[in-house]
């Protein structure tokens with residue numbers, strides 16, 4: 301059966317890997333693409349995939365692209381209205397949310413309201429608006445299929461198992477490039493060093509988040525919503541080889557895990573064809589080649605990103621939004637060389653401490669909290 305897909309963030313790491321899956325599966329048809337501002341790459345994608353619509357978030361990039369592809373039938377839209385327009389197209393079956401950051405909230409909600417299946421990579425959206433998105437998915441009977449590798453592994457480890465017999469989720473974590481470092485050593489880490497992830501090649505924001513363990517913190521909150529579980533039932537296990545992608549422990553002590561090489565193509569493809577498993581070429585795990593699989597406890601007192609995320613996730617309400625927004629801004633400042641690595645933690649702490657808590661924020665209140673967090677950070681940095 302053919303499936304029409306819309307990709308939010310098609311020029312990024314997850315977006316381009318999704319297009320590789322499309323190349324290998326003729327039953328997938330791309331009907332809309334979007335990106336922020338990479339016009340050259342988007343022009344190539346439009347010529348290759350011939351989508352009905354394309355959204356460039358950035359106005360001037362949209363104008364530039366429209367001029368360049370005037371000879372095609374693809375319609376160019378822009379801004380938040382454009383993102384929402386392509387996420388709700390009648391022809392669309394599945395929206396792949398491969399955009400980075402909480403900018404994904406409104407298009408994701410609009411897609412769910414329009415009854416689209418969500419293949420979710422954009423974890424920031426679930427972290428900040430999970431309390432709105434999950435009930436909405438249930439109301440609309442819309443599946444939300446995880447693309448994040450750990451969450452895909454957890455989801456795969458739940459297939460055919462009784463949901464009420466889960467004891468805990470074991471969320472694996474590579475530990476990132478700075479595993480084993482002290483807090484004083486972390487202070488001196490540069491963007492260049494932080495961008496060198498040992499196992500995964502990803503966009504720059506999530507790569508920094510992996511170095512700070514903020515990513516693992518976001519993933520705990522993401523798992524809490526996707527699998528409707530308490531944060532206390534999610535245990536982070538550092539596993540530097542990234543072969544076990546996560547596990548689920550059941551009440552009889554049995555543990556189901558999903559293993560594989562570190563490659564996002566499998567979780568993306570699994571989400572697009574769930575519950576089927578389609579053939580896929582690529583490297584296989586060779587157990588005779590694997591020297592060892594090792595496991596450690598995470599160091600939450602050094603990698604404060606994890607500690608603060610757990611605090612924000614447990615408190616819930618608007619606090620995960622503040623945690624996430626502060627981190628988004630801090631990572632941008634770090635990448636520009638304007639702050640040191642551990643100042644990411646300082647900015648998150650300052651923002652969480654200053655915040656006036658809202659128990660059950662609406663989308664507007666979430667976006668307001670985001671704006672207030674940015675304003676606060678701008679007064680100091």
Ligand code: NAD
Nearest residue numbers: 309310311312313314335336357399400421422423502503
């Ligand atoms: P990336 O930086 O490589 O790509 C981000 C994409 O979003 C780009 O296409 C960019 O143009 C687009 N984008 C950014 N701002 C936009 C805006 N305002 N409007 C429209 N498009 C915009 O990021 P990535 O690594 O592909 O990550 C995307 C999401 O997937 C993130 O939420 C990340 O946490 C999650 N994720 C990524 C990986 C991975 O392996 N890369 C793994 C798990 C989860």
Ligand code: MG
Nearest residue numbers: 448449450519
């Ligand atoms: Mg992940």
